Amino acid sequence: MKFWKKTGQILLCPVPLLLMLALQVLSVVVGLIYLAIVAPSTYNYFMAHYSLVLLAVQSLTLAVFGVWYFLAYGRHQSRVPLAKVFSLKDVGVYVLLGMGGYFLVSIYMALASLAAPDLIESYQKMIEESGLSELSLLSTISTLILAPLSEELIFRGITMNLAKKAFRYFWVANFVQALFFGIAHMNWIQGTYAFALGLLLGYLCHKYNSLYAGMLMHFLFNFFGTYFATFLDHLFPEESASLLVYGIFLLIGIVTVIPCLIFIQKTKGAPKKEAPYWTGEPL
Numbered sequence: 001m002k003f004w005k006k007t008g009q010i011l012l013c014p015v016p017l018l019l020m021l022a023l024q025v026l027s028v029v030v031g032l033i034y035l036a037i038v039a040p041s042t043y044n045y046f047m048a049h050y051s052l053v054l055l056a057v058q059s060l061t062l063a064v065f066g067v068w069y070f071l072a073y074g075r076h077q078s079r080v081p082l083a084k085v086f087s088l089k090d091v092g093v094y095v096l097l098g099m100g101g102y103f104l105v106s107i108y109m110a111l112a113s114l115a116a117p118d119l120i121e122s123y124q125k126m127i128e129e130s131g132l133s134e135l136s137l138l139s140t141i142s143t144l145i146l147a148p149l150s151e152e153l154i155f156r157g158i159t160m161n162l163a164k165k166a167f168r169y170f171w172v173a174n175f176v177q178a179l180f181f182g183i184a185h186m187n188w189i190q191g192t193y194a195f196a197l198g199l200l201l202g203y204l205c206h207k208y209n210s211l212y213a214g215m216l217m218h219f220l221f222n223f224f225g226t227y228f229a230t231f232l233d234h235l236f237p238e239e240s241a242s243l244l245v246y247g248i249f250l251l252i253g254i255v256t257v258i259p260c261l262i263f264i265q266k267t268k269g270a271p272k273k274e275a276p277y278w279t280g281e282p283l
Helices: 002-010 015-038 041-050 051-073 090-114 117-130 137-167 169-186 188-208 212-237 245-267
Strands: none
Touching: 002 090, 002 137, 015 051, 015 137, 051 137, 090 117, 090 188, 090 212, 090 245, 117 188, 137 169, 137 188, 137 212, 169 188, 188 212, 188 245
16 A cells, blocks of 8 residues: 555656646647637747747646645645845845856856757757747746746645655655756756756755745846846857856856855754655645
């Protein structure tokens, strides 16, 4: 009986990811069917309005998983004072982590462009065709608001709790949700650094005992990857980038990320009355 119960708990872990992908596919199919009726050139029209489609899909995803999280965990969750999550010192740590994370990802992308140029080219083409590289109001809402809210609910919220119940130990549960978070991005380039980001976000939610920590960190990381990246692209165009520039990026990434992680490890800890990880209690 215990074996089958444990097996069932393990099999439940990928359900949020599968449901998220199913919602996305269903939304796109419904949209394409509608466009096939009203638009003469369905594909071109779809890609021209991709940001709006993405916004609709993310809104639906947020609504579905928001209800799931509230019914399963939110009603029973002990409230962590927001001052413990959003103090001036902690927000400063989030900002430094977001900035440092961006610089480290920039190094990763540069190395990936040398090791796997075809993958980088296909990834950049996908981003350009989707319209996500354009800084519009719709893409900003999608990237900076809806993505952090919905993805934190799915992976650091629901998936993490399911994995805690199935695997008992935090580090295993954190690995599982980060792995699914990487898979959700559906490409090798973004998926690999999304996995690393997922580990960090899970760690923050664990140490602060709040999803809000992950949401704010996720928002800042996306901000640095869009608006801050655009600013730096004007300062350091890709064709003028040198080893010195990347060396500076690496140094900034190291001196911001590592001290912040040490600070969090030393000053933040699980609450005294925290439930064991295998009970399924919320973060």
